[in-house]
Amino acid sequence: MTDPVVAIEGLSIDYVVGAGRFRAVSDVSLEVERGHVVGIVGETGCGKSTLAQAIPRLLPEPPATIGGGRILFQGVDLVKVPLWKMPAIRGTGINMIFQEPLNSLNPAFRIYDQVAEAVHIRKVREEGRSSVARAAPGPFDYSRRPNPKPSDVWSGKVVPGGAVEEAVHRKQVDRESGVSRTELREDVLDYLRLVRINDPETILNLYPHELSGGMRQRIMIAMALSEKPSLLIADEPTSALDVTIQAQVLTLMKELIEEVNTSILFISHDLGVIAETADELGVMYAGKLVEFGPIAEVFKSPKHPYTKALLRAAPTRYKSDGPLLSIAGNVPNLSRPPPGCRFHPRCPIARPVCRVDPAPPLALIDGAAPPHRSACHFASEVEAIP
Amino acid sequence: MASTPAAPGSSRGGARAALRQAGSGALTFWRVLRANPLTMVGFIVVAMIGITAVLVIVAPHVLTPYGPDQLTTDYNQGPSWHHPAGTDGNGIDIYSETLYALPLDLAIAFAIAGAAMLGGGVLGLIAGFWDRPGTIGGAVSIVILRITDIFLAFPSLILALAIAVSLGRGVWQLIVAILITWWPFYVRLVRGETLAVKHLPYVMAARAAGVTERRIVLRHILRNVLEPVVVYFTLDIGTVLVTLSTIGFVGLGLAYPSQAEWGSMMSYYQNAGLITAAPWTVLGPGVAIFVTVLAFSLLGDGLRDILDPRSRRVLAGTGTGAIAAAAPSESASGGAGPAPAAAAEVSSPA
Numbered sequence: 001m002t003d004p005v006v007a008i009e010g011l012s013i014d015y016v017v018g019a020g021r022f023r024a025v026s027d028v029s030l031e032v033e034r035g036h037v038v039g040i041v042g043e044t045g046c047g048k049s050t051l052a053q054a055i056p057r058l059l060p061e062p063p064a065t066i067g068g069g070r071i072l073f074q075g076v077d078l079v080k081v082p083l084w085k086m087p088a089i090r091g092t093g094i095n096m097i098f099q100e101p102l103n104s105l106n107p108a109f110r111i112y113d114q115v116a117e118a119v120h121i122r123k124v125r126e127e128g129r130s131s132v133a134r135a136a137p138g139p140f141d142y143s144r145r146p147n148p149k150p151s152d153v154w155s156g157k158v159v160p161g162g163a164v165e166e167a168v169h170r171k172q173v174d175r176e177s178g179v180s181r182t183e184l185r186e187d188v189l190d191y192l193r194l195v196r197i198n199d200p201e202t203i204l205n206l207y208p209h210e211l212s213g214g215m216r217q218r219i220m221i222a223m224a225l226s227e228k229p230s231l232l233i234a235d236e237p238t239s240a241l242d243v244t245i246q247a248q249v250l251t252l253m254k255e256l257i258e259e260v261n262t263s264i265l266f267i268s269h270d271l272g273v274i275a276e277t278a279d280e281l282g283v284m285y286a287g288k289l290v291e292f293g294p295i296a297e298v299f300k301s302p303k304h305p306y307t308k309a310l311l312r313a314a315p316t317r318y319k320s321d322g323p324l325l326s327i328a329g330n331v332p333n334l335s336r337p338p339p340g341c342r343f344h345p346r347c348p349i350a351r352p353v354c355r356v357d358p359a360p361p362l363a364l365i366d367g368a369a370p371p372h373r374s375a376c377h378f379a380s381e382v383e384a385i386p
Numbered sequence: 387m388a389s390t391p392a393a394p395g396s397s398r399g400g401a402r403a404a405l406r407q408a409g410s411g412a413l414t415f416w417r418v419l420r421a422n423p424l425t426m427v428g429f430i431v432v433a434m435i436g437i438t439a440v441l442v443i444v445a446p447h448v449l450t451p452y453g454p455d456q457l458t459t460d461y462n463q464g465p466s467w468h469h470p471a472g473t474d475g476n477g478i479d480i481y482s483e484t485l486y487a488l489p490l491d492l493a494i495a496f497a498i499a500g501a502a503m504l505g506g507g508v509l510g511l512i513a514g515f516w517d518r519p520g521t522i523g524g525a526v527s528i529v530i531l532r533i534t535d536i537f538l539a540f541p542s543l544i545l546a547l548a549i550a551v552s553l554g555r556g557v558w559q560l561i562v563a564i565l566i567t568w569w570p571f572y573v574r575l576v577r578g579e580t581l582a583v584k585h586l587p588y589v590m591a592a593r594a595a596g597v598t599e600r601r602i603v604l605r606h607i608l609r610n611v612l613e614p615v616v617v618y619f620t621l622d623i624g625t626v627l628v629t630l631s632t633i634g635f636v637g638l639g640l641a642y643p644s645q646a647e648w649g650s651m652m653s654y655y656q657n658a659g660l661i662t663a664a665p666w667t668v669l670g671p672g673v674a675i676f677v678t679v680l681a682f683s684l685l686g687d688g689l690r691d692i693l694d695p696r697s698r699r700v701l702a703g704t705g706t707g708a709i710a711a712a713a714p715s716e717s718a719s720g721g722a723g724p725a726p727a728a729a730a731e732v733s734s735p736a
Contacts, residue, residue, distance in 0.1 A: 056594060058590060058593060058594055060518075062518070062520070084599070087593075087596050087597065087598045087599070088596070089596075090593065090594055090595065090596040091594070091595045091596020091597070092596060093596075095594060095595065095596075096591075096594035098587055098590070098591055098594075100587045103586060103587040103588060104587045104588050104591040105588055105591070106588045106592070106606055106609070106610070107588070107610070108609040108610050108613075109609070117592075117595070117597065118595050121595065121596050121597065220591070223595060224595070227595065227596065
């Protein structure tokens with residue numbers, strides 16, 4: 001754990017609904033290392049999306065409130081940052097891709113306007129012209145990003161020499177920010193090409209409703225990448241897409257992870273998707289992180305009965321015979337969580353102590369070389385579960 | 387891929403694209419009009435009304451044979467070649483007088499509806515976007531809404547009449563009287579639309595991209611709220627005209643014959659007992675009100691289709707097929723290979 005981009009320490013998030021109050025995320029700690037992809041899996045309603053939206057402080061507060069903990073991003077505790085300063089951190093610092101690609105683009109604007117807005121935000125901040133970025137807490141040096149420019153990745157220098165000067169001469173420069181419109185357009189085209197969009201010149205002039213779901217999700221990815229975020233949170237980016245498009249988008253994301261040096265927090269309920277992309281895997285259950293470790297370790301020898309059950313329930317092509325397995329019971333209602341370990345009503349190895357004593361959050365498993373942690377009293381016995 | 391060979395002329399290409407875009411905008415507008423005959427009628431009549439109003443001001447004698455308040459020796463004549471809408475007891479040509487009233491009526495209607503849209507719209511946007519209870523914005527929002535409710539609680543016409551009485555006669559007094567009862571509707575409309583739009587995923591996506599709250603309101607939300615507001619505004623011009631005429635008709639508007647306004651004209655002739663003796667005196671301004679209101683209503687209904695990019699493409703027939711067909715030729719001109727994937731993937735979900 002040397003150089004985490006974001007370190008979450010004991011984060012709890014409450015929802016206040018009417019007179020009631022329930023803890024959607026309780027005491028979650030995890031770190032995303034630079035250049036790594038961290039996957040988070042769990043059933044519906046276990047707090048994955050709440051956690052994802054809480055990191056860039058996008059949760060509507062109220063009804064949500066941060067009950068405790070810290071979100072350390074580049075040395076700044078985001079929990080303490082006033083909300084009005086958050087735009088400076090979002091976008092270029094922490095960016096997000098949502099699960100609804102069909103509604104995440106503004107229907108009233110052409111693709112160009114939307115991608116250009118993202119590129120523009122980044123350019124203005126890189127040049128230090130943004131009053132918002134200046135207001136940001138902590139050191140934000142946008143020029144010293146390790147990320148390569150997409151134009152370097154692609155066919156070398158794309159912006160022709162002289163075009164910018166010509167643009168300035170023709171007053172094709174944004175008056176407010178001093179960003180060249182020609183340059184902006186070239187950058188937008190570069191990023192559309194980066195996400196493998198054919199004929200970007202035509203796509204630029206289209207409205208979102210004229211594109212397919214896969215195209216729209218790729219535009220969203222282009223927008224997110226064009227801001228060169230230090231951390232990209234992908235909240236089930238492929239869940240709303242059909243399987244073939246899912247594969248396309250996943251392949252694309254895997255390629256981009258290698259090309260553009262960004263850390264990714266990848267939220268999904270699909271173990272297959274996570275297995276394809278992540279370096280580390282976190283498993284959430286009923287608002288708690290129950291297991292965290294290198295993905296190969298977690299898949300090979302899960303140390304929490306819930307992880308084990310999840311892995312057994314995942315349909316694979318090798319188990320085409322026999323019925324699909326499921327985990328008996330349901331995710332508990334978070335307004336009345338069971339006492340002790342939250343998984344004990346569904347756990348095959350539960351003992352009396354589990355009903356009383358909540359397991360320590362993420363105890364280190366002895367002997368695991370890369371740290372592998374589990375929140376189970378009997379982590380060593382998980383292996384024996386059939 | 388496409389831009390490398392075309393690079394030296396890329397800025398010119400941008401200009402060309404912009405020109406093509408503007409041209410296609412006008413073409414789209416024309417296609418939408420052609421698809422809705424009623425909108426077309428509304429558009430043509432509104433255009434004619436506008437041209438007439440300008441002509442009446444700029445070159446009065448082109449359309450109107452007689453000057454304002456010009457007395458002729460033809461008293462109480464029915465419609466004829468010389469007097470298309472007849473004359474009144476003083477020998478005033480009703481047709482000319484009705485046309486002279488047009489610019490003033492339109493100006494008052496646009497002033498009222500426009501000011502109501504701007505003022506009410508800004509308040510509605512504020513009340514809709516910063517509505518979280520317990521914050522300063524929430525408190526401001528509650529104040530705005532309660533004041534709006536108070537104004538909405540009065541029957542608007544009665545309130546406008548009462549204010550008109552207390553302010554006295556005159557153009558500005560009339561505008562103020564109606565405006566006071568008019569803005570709350572825009573607050574409600576814009577607030578409702580803002581509330582609906584601000585929870586949509588693309589607003590959160592914009593926020594996640596680092597867009598500031600001010601820009602989210604002024605760009606992302608305003609543009610999506612604009613559409614129903616502009617439609618309502620267009621329909622509203624007709625409603626304001628009717629209210630204006632009503633106030634004039636009950637004798638509280640402008641003082642005809644010193645200031646020609648359709649409602650006051652009708653009121654004046656009705657009080658003079660000419661509604662039975664010389665019905666054309668009332669018919670002239672009456673028809674003018676009817677045609678103007680109807681034209682704006684027809685146009686307003688069709689505007690929705692023109693402003694909404696989704697229905698625009700469908701109606702204009704520049705849907706998926708046209709784009710897919712255009713794609714290869716465009717990429718060929720840019721020096722790139724064919725784009726079968728783009729053509730195949732450009733599809734709007736049903």
